[in-house]
Amino acid sequence: MSSIEAHASPPGVRARRLSMVVVLMAAAIAMALGRDMLPASLMRPPDWMILPLADWINAFFDFLRDDLGLLAVTRSVAGGVEALLDVTANLLYGKNRWPWLGPIPWSVIAVTAAVIGYALGGAKLAFLACGTFLWIALMGQWTWAMETLSVIVVAAPVSVLLGLLVGVAAWRSRRLAALLNPILNIAQSLPHFAYMIPVVVFIGVGPKAGAIVTIIFSVPPMIRMTLLGLQKVPDEVVESGKMCGATGWQLLLRTRLPTARTDILIGVNQVIMQCLAMVVLASFIGMPGLGQKLLQLLQALRIGQSVEIGLTIVLLAITLDRFTRAWALRQPVHVPRVMPWHERFRLPLIWLGLVTVAAGLSQVFPLLAEIGRVQGFSFGAAIDAVMDRVIVAIYPVTDWLHWFLIVWVFIPVRDAFLWMPFAAVLSLLAAVGYAVGGRRSALICVAFFGYIAISGWWDRTMITAYTVVVSVAIAAVFAFPTAIWATGNAVRSRRVLLVCDTVQTFPSFIYLIPMIMLFGANDVAVVGAVVLFAAVPLIRYTIEGIRGVPVALVEAAGMSGATRRQIRRHVLWPVALPTIMVGVNQAVMFSLFMVIIAAFIGTQDLGQEMQRALSSADVGKGLVLGLAVATIGLMVDHLIMKWASSVRPAN
Amino acid sequence: MIAQHPVISCQNVWKLFGSAPGEYLSDSQEAPDLETIHAAGYVAAVRDVTLEVYQGEILVIMGLSGSGKSTLLRCMSRLLDISSGTIVVDGQDIAALSERALIELRRTKMGMVFQNFGLLPHRTVLGNVSFPLEMRGQDRHARRDRELEVIELVGLTGREDHFPHELSGGQQQRVGIARSLAIEPDIWFLDEPFSSLDPLIRREMQEEFLRLQGGLGKTIVFITHDFDEALRLADRIAIMKDGVVVQCDTPEKVVLEPATPYVAKFTENIDKARVVRAGGMALRETEATAPRGDAVSAQSTLHELARTLVDDDRDSLPVEGADGKIIGMLDRQDALDLVVGTRT
Ligand SMILES: Nc1ncnc2c1ncn2[C@@H]1O[C@H](COP(=O)(O)OP(=O)(O)OP(=O)(O)O)[C@@H](O)[C@H]1O
Ligand SMILES: [Mg+2]
Numbered sequence: 001m002s003s004i005e006a007h008a009s010p011p012g013v014r015a016r017r018l019s020m021v022v023v024l025m026a027a028a029i030a031m032a033l034g035r036d037m038l039p040a041s042l043m044r045p046p047d048w049m050i051l052p053l054a055d056w057i058n059a060f061f062d063f064l065r066d067d068l069g070l071l072a073v074t075r076s077v078a079g080g081v082e083a084l085l086d087v088t089a090n091l092l093y094g095k096n097r098w099p100w101l102g103p104i105p106w107s108v109i110a111v112t113a114a115v116i117g118y119a120l121g122g123a124k125l126a127f128l129a130c131g132t133f134l135w136i137a138l139m140g141q142w143t144w145a146m147e148t149l150s151v152i153v154v155a156a157p158v159s160v161l162l163g164l165l166v167g168v169a170a171w172r173s174r175r176l177a178a179l180l181n182p183i184l185n186i187a188q189s190l191p192h193f194a195y196m197i198p199v200v201v202f203i204g205v206g207p208k209a210g211a212i213v214t215i216i217f218s219v220p221p222m223i224r225m226t227l228l229g230l231q232k233v234p235d236e237v238v239e240s241g242k243m244c245g246a247t248g249w250q251l252l253l254r255t256r257l258p259t260a261r262t263d264i265l266i267g268v269n270q271v272i273m274q275c276l277a278m279v280v281l282a283s284f285i286g287m288p289g290l291g292q293k294l295l296q297l298l299q300a301l302r303i304g305q306s307v308e309i310g311l312t313i314v315l316l317a318i319t320l321d322r323f324t325r326a327w328a329l330r331q332p333v334h335v336p337r338v339m340p341w342h343e344r345f346r347l348p349l350i351w352l353g354l355v356t357v358a359a360g361l362s363q364v365f366p367l368l369a370e371i372g373r374v375q376g377f378s379f380g381a382a383i384d385a386v387m388d389r390v391i392v393a394i395y396p397v398t399d400w401l402h403w404f405l406i407v408w409v410f411i412p413v414r415d416a417f418l419w420m421p422f423a424a425v426l427s428l429l430a431a432v433g434y435a436v437g438g439r440r441s442a443l444i445c446v447a448f449f450g451y452i453a454i455s456g457w458w459d460r461t462m463i464t465a466y467t468v469v470v471s472v473a474i475a476a477v478f479a480f481p482t483a484i485w486a487t488g489n490a491v492r493s494r495r496v497l498l499v500c501d502t503v504q505t506f507p508s509f510i511y512l513i514p515m516i517m518l519f520g521a522n523d524v525a526v527v528g529a530v531v532l533f534a535a536v537p538l539i540r541y542t543i544e545g546i547r548g549v550p551v552a553l554v555e556a557a558g559m560s561g562a563t564r565r566q567i568r569r570h571v572l573w574p575v576a577l578p579t580i581m582v583g584v585n586q587a588v589m590f591s592l593f594m595v596i597i598a599a600f601i602g603t604q605d606l607g608q609e610m611q612r613a614l615s616s617a618d619v620g621k622g623l624v625l626g627l628a629v630a631t632i633g634l635m636v637d638h639l640i641m642k643w644a645s646s647v648r649p650a651n
Numbered sequence: 652m653i654a655q656h657p658v659i660s661c662q663n664v665w666k667l668f669g670s671a672p673g674e675y676l677s678d679s680q681e682a683p684d685l686e687t688i689h690a691a692g693y694v695a696a697v698r699d700v701t702l703e704v705y706q707g708e709i710l711v712i713m714g715l716s717g718s719g720k721s722t723l724l725r726c727m728s729r730l731l732d733i734s735s736g737t738i739v740v741d742g743q744d745i746a747a748l749s750e751r752a753l754i755e756l757r758r759t760k761m762g763m764v765f766q767n768f769g770l771l772p773h774r775t776v777l778g779n780v781s782f783p784l785e786m787r788g789q790d791r792h793a794r795r796d797r798e799l800e801v802i803e804l805v806g807l808t809g810r811e812d813h814f815p816h817e818l819s820g821g822q823q824q825r826v827g828i829a830r831s832l833a834i835e836p837d838i839w840f841l842d843e844p845f846s847s848l849d850p851l852i853r854r855e856m857q858e859e860f861l862r863l864q865g866g867l868g869k870t871i872v873f874i875t876h877d878f879d880e881a882l883r884l885a886d887r888i889a890i891m892k893d894g895v896v897v898q899c900d901t902p903e904k905v906v907l908e909p910a911t912p913y914v915a916k917f918t919e920n921i922d923k924a925r926v927v928r929a930g931g932m933a934l935r936e937t938e939a940t941a942p943r944g945d946a947v948s949a950q951s952t953l954h955e956l957a958r959t960l961v962d963d964d965r966d967s968l969p970v971e972g973a974d975g976k977i978i979g980m981l982d983r984q985d986a987l988d989l990v991v992g993t994r995t
Binding site for chain 1: 773813
């Protein structure tokens with residue numbers, strides 16, 4: 001509505017807006033150029049402006065913990081989670097706990113995964129699932145992988161259940177939904193570490209802390225998808241339920257929720273992917289498993305083995321994603337009514353048979369039950385040897401690139417960001433806000449960055465911002481030509497989209513491996529990983545945007561005698577731009593997350609402070625920093641969405 | 652034939668979509684017209700409808716797309732709360748019904764077929780048909796026969812285990828019909844129930860439908876865009892325009908005596924000879940025109956009498972009622988004009 005109004009806004013309003021933009025812009029430039037004459041209080045937020053937010057938050061958390069006795073509550077919740085974790089830990093890797101059954105032989109789990117894969121998506125998925133577990137077993141990574149999975153197996157269902165309950169509640173109460181929306185927005189733009197610190201304070205470290213932080217982190221998308229799915233149920237379906245005499249609960253349980261099935265299952269898919277991403281990162285708070293190993297190996301620069309673990313994580317991600325997506329998108333298919341029972345229960349029977357065989361064989365051949373680390377077929381050493389050669393061979397290139405980027409890109413841009421007086425930055429952002437969405441947007445921009453000013457982390461934030469800006473810019477340089485090349489023909493673009501889809505399921509950690517491999521552990525590697533991570537949504541949305549342009553439009557332009565270049569310039573780009581900007585938006589979000597994560601290999605931005613806050617369990621500092629990251633993301637999100645919605649009706 | 656006992660009775664029913672239509676209407680001094688309503692930010696779907704549906708009657712609602720037919724039907728079943736006026740169903744003001752009583756009414760008395768079918772996508776044909784019976788709390792075995800019976804009635808035997816997305820549009824529509832029939836409703840709301848059926852099955856379903864209605868005396872409100880269908884089924888036709896019922900009368904009256912130019916235009920292309928019956932056109936017998944010779948049946952349409960009208964050479968033909976009594980005279984020239992058009 002508002003965007004249409006913005007478009008229909010009378011010339012007077014537009015002129016006023018334009019003059020505001022010019023004035024604010026001029027002020028920003030004046031302040032930047034005259035910075036030597038500027039009072040110090042406009043250069044950097046003066047001390048009186050900086051609020052002790054961290055202390056306040058800490059006081060609040062102390063109050064929660066000590067005076068309200070929340071600690072007892074969280075500890076008992078954690079106790080419940082731990083009991084569940086013990087069960088899965090026993091079953092999956094034989095931890096010495098009730099029900100004292102495990103560990104289940106790896107061959108049994110592999111065939112089970114294969115049968116589930118077959119049921120969900122035919123031979124292809126069966127192959128993928130079986131291959132994944134075979135690889136894990138053969139590489140001698142079984143225990144680590146199971147440590148990781150045992151947490152996901154607990155966290156994902158809990159998170160799905162919580163998300164469903166909150167989602168239904170939000171659907172029932174409009175007020176709750178309105179309240180929840182901004183909270184979810186912030187929650188989904190808070191970096192992973194911001195979640196970990198309170199958990200460390202309230203729960204401690206180790207697997208149960210890992211599980212709980214994973215649950216908290218992965219609930220928001222489930223709430224979103226449940227709400228969305230319920231809202232999307234066609235009116236007539238609900239009305240037909242009503243006319244059949246269903247009561248309120250019957251309507252919810254028997255018509256609304258089942259009809260919203262696909263969206264809810266997409267939510268489950270997102271929960272599981274988020275779980276995997278978080279479980280890997282939870283190694284920072286003592287969560288054992290693949291993540292911890294990867295962290296240790298990366299820090300020790302053991303590239304070969306990191307690659308192996310990285311592959312495992314990637315395979316698990318792909319398998320889990322394909323499984324849940326196949327489940328979500330599957331339409332129910334009828335089975336003939338008269339069917340012998342062994343036909344009807346064919347898959348369960350096959351599964352039972354295979355499991356019996358696998359279990360039996362693993363009694364005879366212990367290797368089918370367990371492949372220890374030493375018996376594994378790791379080829380990390382070989383990779384290392386090859387990589388050493390490669391690295392030596394390309395060293396001149398990487399070294400030059402390293403030098404070039406640092407000297408000619410990073411340092412100048414960073415200095416420019418830090419050189420700007422903060423008042424000039426605020427004024428500039430206000431101008432951008434005005435240009436995009438009028439006064440409201442300008443105020444939002446100023447409020448978001450005003451928070452950063454009063455939080456006391458201006459310089460660190462500027463460094464984070466510069467890393468993101470540089471990374472997204474470099475990513476765009478690669479991504480746009482790639483996307484344009486891909487849209488050249490349908491097959492090619494489908495393939496590239498498939499790659500993007502797949503690569504997007506990888507936990508962010510993974511992107512660091514090749515970069516550290518090439519550049520070593522330094523900020524060039526960080527930027528490299530961020531560039532990779534950000535390029536994916538850019539490529540994807542650009543392809544989708546361009547391919548989404550109606551054929552009729554292109555043909556009409558062609559018929560009116562436009563050349564290919566003219567078509568591209570006057571038809572394709574303008575129509576595709578809003579979608580492409582959604583990609584830019586995502587790229588910025590992804591980069592922010594990645595920059596923070598990459599802090600452990602040494603950066604000087606918010607991420608580094610965040611890690612310090614984590615290691616000293618400083619909740620206040622952690623949240624203040626987390627919110628600083630979130631505000632950048634939310635501001636960019638606001639600007640881009642506002643802009644995209646104001647462009648769209650014009651098409 | 653029709654007991655003149657209203658089952659559904661609408662009094663000055665208004666339905667507006669918008670923020671607070673009830674207050675808006677009660678604040679308005681007199682009935683607002685379309686422009687005023689629109690200017691106030693409301694969408695008028697049903698305006699000032701007063702209408703009764705009698706026991707055992709088929710009332711057909713017709714009108715252009717967006718004229719408010721579905722909305723009126725939804726108001727009658729209280730899927731939508733009306734903005735002002737009253738609707739009495741089966742002696743009860745349905746706006747005043749409690750949640751429980753409303754559910755009870757729907758479980759026992761009402762059935763509805765939806766324009767877009769409204770099938771539950773996760774249930775099979777059988778599952779959809781059994782849904783209303785499940786809601787009633789009937790157990791699986793008791794309801795199975797009834798389910799299979801209605802599935803057979805709509806000709807879907809053999810597809811009980813299919814899911815809606817595995818069926819064609821027409822088949823899905825028939826599942827909707829079967830579902831609404833499962834509880835044997837006394838009051839049956841049908842929103843373009845045959846729109847997706849092919850002509851053959853449509854014809855079959857219409858016949859089935861008339862048979863059901865004749866045998867069980869259901870009260871039916873039926874929406875259609877197809878005038879032939881309306882003529883076949885309707886006891887009365889209500890014509891809607893912009894939310895208003897402009898005329899509600901027997902098919903003949905609607906065709907012969909359109910209340911407004913709009914209705915006239917609406918019925919313009921109908922072959923009147925297929926609608927008008929001899930009884931409807933017969934003039935009261937006068938001294939001058941005493942009945943002579945063979946009489947024609949009052950029930951025949953002029954279309955059916957076409958040959959007689961051409962062959963006979965009398966100026967007017969006697970018309971006899973069902974009891975064999977002469978009820979009046981049919982002017983042959985007028986009747987012929989109606990069948991073949993006026994001489995130009
Ligand atoms: N939920 C709603 N909110 C706002 N306006 C609505 C709503 N439902 C219907 N309308 C409006 O009410 C008017 C009547 O709609 P209705 O569905 O009753 O038309 P109809 O006569 O059934 O048309 P069709 O023949 O196309 O089915 C339309 O102008 C429609 O836009
Ligand atoms: Mg309708």
